[in-house]
Amino acid sequence: MVSPGWCRTKSAVVALGVLLLGGCSGVSPATLESACALFDHRSSWNRALEQTERRWGLPVHVQLAIIHQESKFRSDARPPRERLLWLIPLGRASSAQGYAQALDSTWAWYQEKTGRHGAKRSNFADAVDFIGWYARMSQQRLNISMWDARNQYLAYHEGHGGFERGSHKQKKWLLKVADKVANRSYLYRQQLKSCRP
Template sequence: MGCRNAGSARFPVKLVFCCLLAAVMAGCATAPPKNPSNLCSIFLEKEDWYVDARNAQRRWGIPVPVQMAIINQESSFVEDARPPRYQFLGVLPLWRSSSAFGYGQVKDDTWEWYRTKTGNGGADRDEFEDVVDFIGWYAHQSFTRLGIAKFDAYNQYLAYHEGHGGFRRKTYLSKPWLLRVAQRVAATATRYRRQLSTCQTSLERSLASD
């Protein structure tokens, strides 16, 4: 009797501890930017993101607005984004449609390819710095393998979504919805570029004064 009472007394404590731990972990998550449609607003809110994106541009040559337009499309800047689950009878959740995860919705095998080739073995798909570096690296591969200009957000996104083999086979031509998405990414990159031109000087000045 005494053992059962002790066990039942411990259970709520354990449950409370787990709930508190989950709350703390949730609090540590990086919230998406409040105004994802404006690049200046994003970087004023998250100055370290500007540094990370600028570093990726310097390393790989893909413009910051193109990087950010791809992330906006893939995850809406949600760090742990995943594809939805298939559902049985529209109710019971089953497996997910792919292993895509994180800011860039990168699949497991593609992420391992990046980590192996760059030596960045500790990179995580829910770390913004790692994801913008990945996008820059992947765009560089698309440039060297497929000849896609690094500022060409439209075709860079198609290669990002379909993979290099799919892009060569022009699989996107059978997906009108994907062509519309790529147009949207290109339009976002253009808007982001205009916006960044109005605030980049002040962002650089702010960094220099830190």
């Protein structure tokens, strides 16, 4: 016969495991490759993506491609710490964080302009709203189509001033990344045709 104390301990361990697994912010590699799986990952994500598309005009597949590149759908994503002699941890390369990898200053600008002072970079709905808002600013200031994932990403990465100056044109690595974002956006768009009305 099993003692009642052992059963309580086992139940506590199982409950703790469920809590830990449920609290993970990451998305499985298989899910990352499928727009339909991402779209259905959480019902709140689905609503947030569609609301951003309606509010700002940025298509879901472009939103997904940008988040994939920036954070791989991790709410706690941050740039790696720089190190001195591979041993001593220093500061991070930038203040970017969250799903959208937004910088402190750009996030503060978004909060001020939209009145969303309680928005958090680790909240998926807030992050996609930020991406949609920034894309709308890029459309208005730089005349970049909301469907142009490549140039939307370049303006997102370099900032509006940097894009206007053409700072991205001297960065071959960044142009390759922007091409990857464009290709992923196209792939996600094709996939979504089969699972989204």
